[in-house]
Amino acid sequence: MNIAILGTGGVGQTLAAKLSSIGHTVTLGTRDAAATLAREDFGAWHKENSAVKVTSFAEAAAAGEIILNALAGHAVLDSLTAAGEANLSGKILIDISNPLDFSKGMPPTLFVVDTDSLAEQIQRLLPNTHVVKTLNTLSAHLMINPQSLAGGDHHLFLSGNDAGAKAAVVGYLTEWFGWTHIIDLGDITTARGTEMILAVWLRLWSALGTANFNFKIVQ
Amino acid sequence: MNIAILGTGGVGQTLAAKLSSIGHTVTLGTRDAAATLAREDFGAWHKENSAVKVTSFAEAAAAGEIILNALAGHAVLDSLTAAGEANLSGKILIDISNPLDFSKGMPPTLFVVDTDSLAEQIQRLLPNTHVVKTLNTLSAHLMINPQSLAGGDHHLFLSGNDAGAKAAVVGYLTEWFGWTHIIDLGDITTARGTEMILAVWLRLWSALGTANFNFKIVQ
Numbered sequence: 169m170n171i172a173i174l175g176t177g178g179v180g181q182t183l184a185a186k187l188s189s190i191g192h193t194v195t196l197g198t199r200d201a202a203a204t205l206a207r208e209d210f211g212a213w214h215k216e217n218s219a220v221k222v223t224s225f226a227e228a229a230a231a232g233e234i235i236l237n238a239l240a241g242h243a244v245l246d247s248l249t250a251a252g253e254a255n256l257s258g259k260i261l262i263d264i265s266n267p268l269d270f271s272k273g274m275p276p277t278l279f280v281v282d283t284d285s286l287a288e289q290i291q292r293l294l295p296n297t298h299v300v301k302t303l304n305t306l307s308a309h310l311m312i313n314p315q316s317l318a319g320g321d322h323h324l325f326l327s328g329n330d331a332g333a334k335a336a337v338v339g340y341l342t343e344w345f346g347w348t349h350i351i352d353l354g355d356i357t358t359a360r361g362t363e364m365i366l367a368v369w370l371r372l373w374s375a376l377g378t379a380n381f382n383f384k385i386v387q
Numbered sequence: 388m389n390i391a392i393l394g395t396g397g398v399g400q401t402l403a404a405k406l407s408s409i410g411h412t413v414t415l416g417t418r419d420a421a422a423t424l425a426r427e428d429f430g431a432w433h434k435e436n437s438a439v440k441v442t443s444f445a446e447a448a449a450a451g452e453i454i455l456n457a458l459a460g461h462a463v464l465d466s467l468t469a470a471g472e473a474n475l476s477g478k479i480l481i482d483i484s485n486p487l488d489f490s491k492g493m494p495p496t497l498f499v500v501d502t503d504s505l506a507e508q509i510q511r512l513l514p515n516t517h518v519v520k521t522l523n524t525l526s527a528h529l530m531i532n533p534q535s536l537a538g539g540d541h542h543l544f545l546s547g548n549d550a551g552a553k554a555a556v557v558g559y560l561t562e563w564f565g566w567t568h569i570i571d572l573g574d575i576t577t578a579r580g581t582e583m584i585l586a587v588w589l590r591l592w593s594a595l596g597t598a599n600f601n602f603k604i605v606q
Contacts, residue, residue: 272502281501282586283491322605325587353590361587367501368544368580371572372604384603385591386541 172197172232174225174247175239176204179264181213182308183236184220187344195221197228197251229255234262234340235297241267241279241286245293257296260333262340263287263359264303264311266366275370278363287327287359298333301359302326302341302350305369307379312345314382322382324350327359351385391416391451393444393466394458395423398483400432401527402455403439406563414440416447416470448474453481453559454516460486460498460505464512476515479552481559482506482578483522483530485585494589497582506546506578517552520578521545521560521569524588526598531564533601541601542568546578570604 171187173180174197188194198204201222205211214222221231229235229251239247244265248256267286268276280286287301302324303311314320324347328334334352341347353361365383373379390406392399393416407413417423420441424430433441440450448454448470458466463484467475486505487495499505506520521543522530533539543566547553553571560566572580584602592598 277501281583282496318605322603351591351594353587353594358590358594361590364500364583364586367583368572371577371580372570375570375572375577376604376606378606381604381606384541384605385595385600386537386603387595387597387600 169193170195170231170233171236172228172234173236173238174228174251175237175243176207176210176222177238177240179308179311180238181210181217182312183238185213185217186312188217188219190344194219195223195228195231197223197225197247199225199247199250225251226255232259234260237261237263237265237290239265241265242269244286245289248290248293253294253296256294260298260300260336261290261294262303262337263290263299263301266304266363268366275367275374278366281364282360285357285359285363287356287363291329291356298328298330299356300326300328300330300333300337301356301362302337305362305365306382310380310382314348315346317380317382318384320346320348322349322384325362326350326352327354327356327362329355349384388412389414389450389452390455391447391453392455392457393447393470394456394462395426395429395441396457396459398527398530399457400429400436401531402457404432404436405531407436407438409563413438414442414447414450416444416466417441418444418466418469444470445474451478453479456480456482456484456509458484460484461488463505464508467509467512472513472515475513479517479519479555480509480513481522481556482509482518482520485523485582487585494586494593497585500583501579504576504578504582506575506582510548510575517547517549518575519545519547519549519552519556520575520581521556524581524584525601529599529601533567534565536599536601539565539567541603542570544581545569545571546573546575546581548575568603
């Protein structure tokens, strides 16, 4: 499958390496491909993952049958605009980003919160794209390897307006990464809940001294 | 032990009935005791729980060796002011309230969020009281009966500035209700995290069709 990933930080790298390793054609989109390839962390990673193409947001979006948004929150709307609505139209966009604001110190606050969400902002920007929010509530390592923690007995959340798109994403999450416990929270406004969960996630990270944890909804 | 509970809604009633049933002297504080006793739901409840005294915020706070804040969020600061700083000074206040704003429809939003919390507002109002935020992330039934769900294998969170007060509260939660899994998140600012978790809690309630669930932090 042709998969575009926007964002070349740790999350984008982790997802790209995994998806490439299981046989998908992965294109990473970035603002300036030459600058990204010249970055020390990215250059080292790309040597090990040279099958992954690195190109502009627009070329990556055009190449992807499905788009994964692994951008830093503050860069999301500008980067998706650069990617081009036509290149994203009619496609599923899996939104993994969080609206983290690091300008007020640690832990970060949220630059969209409570009465709106970054996922809704993306959906409003791209009305013809099926935005599905998921994977934003846990570390990159666990995103691609849920079975490494308690045999996968913990939960992923899903928000989106289109039932067909959500069903497809559940299928991809299972096939690509082995997710077995996924809760559909409802429409895209429910992403307010999973973006706001970052506030306790960040404090659990600090209290537990590790990011290798996840939420299980016990019923 | 003399325990004051402020607030006479479902949470206050549930906590008062439980604590009274295990032998504590429970005083419920309310704005207008006569009006509360005349309320149909409260009158019926009080017939079954007549050992629980019902009086003003100030008298209840004065009588309590420890205070449980089970007030509706919007009423908290005014009611604690009415309770009187002198009646609360030097005592532990377990804050169970959430800053829910129902004025914009369902699900409610939060009237304090992200850069502040209701727990911090209480701590600033009452600098000589040891505010410990806990129990605000689950239904009243589960607060007093954690073992009824998965044998207690799920988590409660704790936030507060005073280590001794937090240790005492952990002891009470274990002794009163049987809590065995409690995570100390840190100082009172970490209550931002547990108040904001309400956003996903409310959407899980809707998606699951039950409030009989809780978060487990899987490590």
